[in-house]
Amino acid sequence: MTEVSPGGPSPPGSFSVAVGQSVRTLPWWRTPTARRYLFGYTLLAPAVLYVGLLVGLPFVFSLYLAMSDASVSSPVARFVGIDNFMSALENATFYTALRNTVVFTVGAGILKGLLGTSLAFLLLQPFKGRKVVRALIVIPFTLPIAVSVLGWKWMFDSQFSVINWALSRLGLIGSYGSPDWPVWLGQPGLALLSVMFVNVWRGFPFSAIVLLAGLTSVPPEVLDAAKVDGASFMQRFRKVIVPMIAPILFVGSAFDTVFTLSDLSIVYLLTNGGPDGATEILPTLAYNTGIRGGALGRGAAISLFLFPLLLPAIILLLRTLRRRQY
Amino acid sequence: MSHERLAETHPTTLSRRSFLTTAGGAVAGLTLADMLTARQAPAQIKGTNLRLLIWSHYVPAYDVWFDKFAKEWGDKNGVKVRVDHMPHLELPARYAAEFAAGAGHDLMYFAGQILTGQYYRNLVDVSDLAEGLGKKYGGWLDAAKSAAQVSGQWYAVPDFFISIPVLWRKDLFASVGMGEPKTWEDLRKAAGQLKAKGHPTGMQFSHCNDANHNWRALMYCYGVKETDPTGQNITIDSKEMREALKFAKAMYDEGMTPEVFSWDDASDNRFLASGVASWIHDAISAFHSTRLTNPKVFEQTFVVPEVAGPGGTWNVGEPNVWAIWKFSKNVPAAKEFIQGLADSQKDAMQASLGYNMPFLRGQYTKPMPYLGNDTKLGKLQDQEKITAFLGFPGPMTPPAQEVVTTFIIPDMFTRVARGGAIEDTMKWGVGEIRRIYAKHKAS
Numbered sequence: 001m002t003e004v005s006p007g008g009p010s011p012p013g014s015f016s017v018a019v020g021q022s023v024r025t026l027p028w029w030r031t032p033t034a035r036r037y038l039f040g041y042t043l044l045a046p047a048v049l050y051v052g053l054l055v056g057l058p059f060v061f062s063l064y065l066a067m068s069d070a071s072v073s074s075p076v077a078r079f080v081g082i083d084n085f086m087s088a089l090e091n092a093t094f095y096t097a098l099r100n101t102v103v104f105t106v107g108a109g110i111l112k113g114l115l116g117t118s119l120a121f122l123l124l125q126p127f128k129g130r131k132v133v134r135a136l137i138v139i140p141f142t143l144p145i146a147v148s149v150l151g152w153k154w155m156f157d158s159q160f161s162v163i164n165w166a167l168s169r170l171g172l173i174g175s176y177g178s179p180d181w182p183v184w185l186g187q188p189g190l191a192l193l194s195v196m197f198v199n200v201w202r203g204f205p206f207s208a209i210v211l212l213a214g215l216t217s218v219p220p221e222v223l224d225a226a227k228v229d230g231a232s233f234m235q236r237f238r239k240v241i242v243p244m245i246a247p248i249l250f251v252g253s254a255f256d257t258v259f260t261l262s263d264l265s266i267v268y269l270l271t272n273g274g275p276d277g278a279t280e281i282l283p284t285l286a287y288n289t290g291i292r293g294g295a296l297g298r299g300a301a302i303s304l305f306l307f308p309l310l311l312p313a314i315i316l317l318l319r320t321l322r323r324r325q326y
Numbered sequence: 327m328s329h330e331r332l333a334e335t336h337p338t339t340l341s342r343r344s345f346l347t348t349a350g351g352a353v354a355g356l357t358l359a360d361m362l363t364a365r366q367a368p369a370q371i372k373g374t375n376l377r378l379l380i381w382s383h384y385v386p387a388y389d390v391w392f393d394k395f396a397k398e399w400g401d402k403n404g405v406k407v408r409v410d411h412m413p414h415l416e417l418p419a420r421y422a423a424e425f426a427a428g429a430g431h432d433l434m435y436f437a438g439q440i441l442t443g444q445y446y447r448n449l450v451d452v453s454d455l456a457e458g459l460g461k462k463y464g465g466w467l468d469a470a471k472s473a474a475q476v477s478g479q480w481y482a483v484p485d486f487f488i489s490i491p492v493l494w495r496k497d498l499f500a501s502v503g504m505g506e507p508k509t510w511e512d513l514r515k516a517a518g519q520l521k522a523k524g525h526p527t528g529m530q531f532s533h534c535n536d537a538n539h540n541w542r543a544l545m546y547c548y549g550v551k552e553t554d555p556t557g558q559n560i561t562i563d564s565k566e567m568r569e570a571l572k573f574a575k576a577m578y579d580e581g582m583t584p585e586v587f588s589w590d591d592a593s594d595n596r597f598l599a600s601g602v603a604s605w606i607h608d609a610i611s612a613f614h615s616t617r618l619t620n621p622k623v624f625e626q627t628f629v630v631p632e633v634a635g636p637g638g639t640w641n642v643g644e645p646n647v648w649a650i651w652k653f654s655k656n657v658p659a660a661k662e663f664i665q666g667l668a669d670s671q672k673d674a675m676q677a678s679l680g681y682n683m684p685f686l687r688g689q690y691t692k693p694m695p696y697l698g699n700d701t702k703l704g705k706l707q708d709q710e711k712i713t714a715f716l717g718f719p720g721p722m723t724p725p726a727q728e729v730v731t732t733f734i735i736p737d738m739f740t741r742v743a744r745g746g747a748i749e750d751t752m753k754w755g756v757g758e759i760r761r762i763y764a765k766h767k768a769s
Contacts, residue, residue, distance in 0.1 A: 069768070071724070072422040073445040087765060092754060093732070158585030158593065159600060177524060177583060177602075186532070186588030274533030274733065275587040276740040285732075292418045293728035294444045298765065 065300035072294045084301035094302065096277040097285040101309070104196055104267075104281055105260045111200045112256060116207025123208065124215055134212075138205045145202070149269040152198045156184035156270070185271050188278035195267050195279050199260060210252035214245030250321040257313055261306055282306055371659040372404035378433035378663065381414040381646070384488075384611045384681065391677030399666050405659050414438040421445070424651070432654040433663060436482065437646045438535055439731065440473045440715075440722045446481040450650040455661050456480035459668050464688025469713050472721040473645040483664050486674070486682035487643035489709045490539050492633055493598060493613055494605035497626040498525050509634045510547060510573065513605060517581025520604035527581045527604050528597055530589040530736070531743055537589075537736035538716065539642045540607045545570045545735070546714055549637020552729075557720025560763055563756045566637060571742045571751065578743040587740065599623065609644075610703060614679055629702050632712050643683065643713045645722075683709055725766040734758050 028034055066084050068077035088094045123134055140148060155162050164181060167173045174180045184194045218241055226236045242249065264283040267273060273280035273288065282305055290299015378396070383389045393409055400407035412420060414437040421441060424430030425448060436442060442449070456474065460466045466484065474482040494507055494516075502519040504512065517527035530537035545552075548570040551561045578586070581604075585593075595612040597603040599619045606612060610629070617624045632641040648667075650660045667674065668686075672695045675682045680696035680703050690710050697703045717726030729735065738755040742748055 071444065072418075073425060073441075073448060083768075087761065090761060091758070093758070153590075156588070157596075158588045159596060159602070177526075183584045183588050186584055186586070191588070271588075272533035272733075274537075274736070274740075275531055276737045276744070288731045288733075289728070291422055292439060292731035293762075294418075294422075294441070294724050295728060295765065296422075 062300050062304055065297055066304050068297050070296040070300075072291065072296050077297065080297065084298045085304075087298055088302050088305065093277050093280060093285060094305075097273075097280040097282050097302075098305065100192060100277075100279060101261065101281045101283075101306075103192065104199070104263075105257060105309075108196050108199045108203065108260050109253070109256060111196070112204045112207045113253075115200065115204040116211055119204065119208035120211035120215055123212055138209060140202045141205045145265045146269065148202065149198060149266055152194075152201075153185075153270055156194055158183050158186060185279075186275060188275070191271055191275065191278045195270050198266050198270065199263060202266070203256060203260065207252060207256065210248060211245070214248035215241065217248075218244050247321055250317045254314055254317045257317075258310065261310055368658065368662070371656070371662060374404075374656050374659050375406045375408070376400070376433065376656050376659040376663060377408045377410070377431045378435075378660070379410045379412060379417070379420065379431040380435040381417060381437040382411045383678065384609065385614070385678050388674070388678040388681065391674065395667070395670060395673070396663075399663060403659075403662065403666075405656075405663075407663070428653050430651065430653075432650065432656045433660040434649055434651065435485070435646065436473075436649060438644065439727060440482075440645055440647060441727070442474055442482040442647060442649060443476055443721065443723045444727065445649070446476040446479075448652050449481040450652055450654065450657055450660075451479055451481060452483050452650065452661065452664075453480040455664060456483050459483065459665070459686065462688075463668070463671075463686035465686070467685050467687060467710050467713065469643070469645070469715055470685040472715050472717065474647050475721070482647040482649040483668070484685035485646045485648055485667070486671075486678075486684060487645045487713065487715075488609050488681060489631070489641060489643050489683045489706055489713070490536075490543065490607060490609050491641065491706060491709075492605055492607055492630040493610075493627055494630060495525070495603070495623070495626050496628050498523075498604045506628065507605070507630055507633050510544060510577075513633055514573070514577045514581060517577060517604055521581050521583075525602060525604040526583050527577075527606065528583070528586045528589065528594055529607050530591075530594065531578075531587045531740040532589050533733045533736065534589065534591045535644070536591045536594065536608065537739075538730050538733065539644060541570075541574065541735055541739045542716060542718070543607065543632065543640060543642040544574060544635065546640035546642065546718055547633070547635025547637055548573065549635070551719055552717050552726065553720035555719045557717060557723040557726060558763075558767075560756070560759055562759060563752065568748050568752065569636070571739065571748050574739050575742045575748075598627065610679070610681060610706075613703070627702075629705055631705055631709055639712050640714045640718070641709065641712045642718070643709075643715060645685075645715055680706070683713075723766075725763045728762045728766070729759055732758070732762070734762075 029038070065077070067079060067081060069080050069083075070077035119137065123130065123137070127133075154160065159176065161182075161184065163184070164173065164176070168175055168181075173182065182190060185191050222240060222244070223236060226240050231239065262283055263281075264287055267279050267281055267284050268287065271279040273284040282302055286299045286303035289302060290296050293299070380392065383392070389411060396407045396409045399405070410431065417435070417437060418439050418441065420430075421434065424434075425445065456466070457480070469487070470484040474480055474484050492507060492513065494513075496506075498520050499505065499507070499516055501523070502516060504516050504519075507513050507516060513527070520526065529540040542552075545567065549566040550564060550570055551566075553560055553562075589597075594603070594606040594608045595615050598606050598608070598612050599616040601620060601623045613624075613627060613629065616627055632639050648664050650657055654660055671682075671684055671686070671689050675684065675689075675695040675697075678696075680694075680700065683706070684690065684694075687710065690707065692698055692707050693704075694707050697706050716722055716730050720726065734755055738751050741751045741754070
């Protein structure tokens with residue numbers, strides 16, 4: 001029961017409670033609503049603090065660097081506005097890197113999705129040693145990236161490539177030195193395909209495991225019911241399985257997109273962006289400009305171009321996910 | 327000996343005061359003399375710690391020697407020395423992190439990428455030490471200054487440089503009626519003839535260190551100057567650069583295969599050791615690895631310090647220098663360590679199998695360690711006369727380093743080799759270099 005307190009209307013955010021004849025005014029922070037809010041925000045605070053410190057601060061720091069003339073050796077930087085972004089846009093290599101980044105991320109994402117899905121369905125089938133195979137399948141993902149990429153570097157070697165030697169023995173290509181001997185990391189199209197392939201090799205077991213977790217959560221009765229209703233495999237997949245595991249799919253896709261877009265190691269170790277920018281992606285360009293070249297401001301600006309690429313994709317994924325939850 | 331001279335000039339008539347003054351001076355003089363001869367470090371560094379960061383050398387035996395040297399030096403001088411090795415490509419990121427944190431190693435090493443010009447405001451001025459070494463060992467090579475000086479002051483002390491000569495197959499050259507190559511034209515001609523026999527040549531057109539060195543060696547031999555001697559103004563947009571690109575295109579078409587577009591720093595080593603290469607342009611690690619892996623090929627592999635071009639003979643080396651952070655907790659020990667290492671140059675060069683080329687003129691006295699005892703490598707004993715570094719004839723400034731780390735020069739050669747028009751390539755490459763220099767000037 002709310003009453004107007006004596007002496008005029010209550011200040012905003014406070015209210016009066018009649019107790020018998022006496023009226024007591026509570027300060028706003030002691031009201032039940034305020035307490036409820038306070039409790040909610042207190043519970044939320046650790047997560048906000050965590051995200052703020054680990055994501056927000058580095059992001060703001062990146063913005064600060066990108067808008068300054070900071071170098072690796074200069075602790076005090078000057079504000080230069082959007083100069084560094086303009087400098088990136090004036091750099092012809094930047095456009096090559098941007099194009100390669102999109103091709104690399106989208107191409108690898110599609111391949112990982114296809115291979116991951118196929119593998120997940122295969123691993124779902126009952127067969128002898130399934131548990132062992134399921135454990136072995138994640139090895140590429142668990143190996144230290146430097147070790148596995150160096151292994152691939154040898155396999156892609158222009159002279160001693162085991163892939164080429166196998167293809168040559170099978171009569172599919174000529175011998176070493178012949179014009180059809182592929183130079184995996186030297187021919188522009190092949191080089192980009194090769195680095196993408198290594199990313200897919202490393203990442204698709206992760207996709208498969210994520211999907212497998214989703215698939216095992218689909219109740220068999222639902223699938224059986226769909227079968228009884230005459231749904232084909234593809235219909236069951238599209239109309240039953242995908243909608244049911246959509247949240248897992250979206251979160252997995254979001255993770256994979258972020259990891260692929262910001263993947264520096266594979267390209268850096270295999271080609272370092274060469275030859276002539278054929279495999280240059282934004283992370284390698286940013287690293288070579290900002291850290292190795294010392295131009296921290298320009299490096300940060302290049303890396304921030306990943307943000308507008310990533311933001312719409314993540315917003316789309318999360319919004320779709322949210323809609324499905326309601 | 328000092329004692330004897332003092333005794334002769336000052337007989338028993340000394341007063342107590344003059345005796346103490348003279349004796350004190352004699353003791354001080356003796357201590358200094360002993361320190362200089364026996365390299366006894368000053369007492370102030372005893373009981374201290376020294377942390378140093380160095381690259382992982384291409385010759386593993388050198389790392390073994392270096393770690394042993396560091397330990398023995400530490401034991402002798404009462405300093406606890408900790409040596410950290412790291413691949414050279416990872417060093418720049420490490421230094422950026424140490425600088426940002428204001429803490430890290432007392433003594434650090436610039437290898438591959440020379441960051442003296444980048445960090446000099448935060449490095450200890452080591453002019454006293456560098457000039458002392460210069461006086462003691464016959465003076466520094468001119469090239470040393472480009473890697474270690476900024477505005478005439480020494481902010482780093484050169485340790486050694488890596489020479490990148492021509493390694494050629496005598497038997498293969500003889501098979502096409504050729505002897506030791508003297509010019510780039512000789513190399514081109516040999517590669518063209520030998521490619522047809524299954525023995526092409528190769529120089530990296532990719533994004534690796536060797537690509538940056540090798541193509542610059544050709545450029546400088548063609549008379550290309552990347553900047554003026556101050557390092558401030560770009561002079562690469564020249565007739566000489568166009569000629570160098572034209573020559574490289576011809577040499578690629580006639581004597582190489584597309585695999586050079588994928589090569590890393592070690593690919594040419596393997597190419598030589600496999601017996602396929604007619605010649606390569608690489609450090610002598612390729613020579614040593616071939617000795618171990620293919621003795622027959624090694625027998626026929628010979629060394630030429632560098633071949634000549636229309637603009638002269640220039641070999642592009644890779645310098646390695648020591649520097650000390652201003653925030654180092656042990657500057658005296660760091661300086662003493664550098665001094666001790668410089669005094670042990672002969673042992674170091676021997677341990678590196680002749681790889682570590684000295685920066686000090688006096689250390690070129692023949693026979694040089696290791697090189698002087700090897701009939702093939704002996705030719706490298708005059709390397710100091712033809713050595714230049716990246717950015718030549720300017721110093722290794724921050725913009726020059728950024729041009730190196732973004733691989734603009736190798737990319738220019740790649741574009742032309744793949745059929746790009748020279749003028750378009752020049753427009754792109756020079757434009758990129760100008761943009762980088764302009765940004766550094768503005769900041």
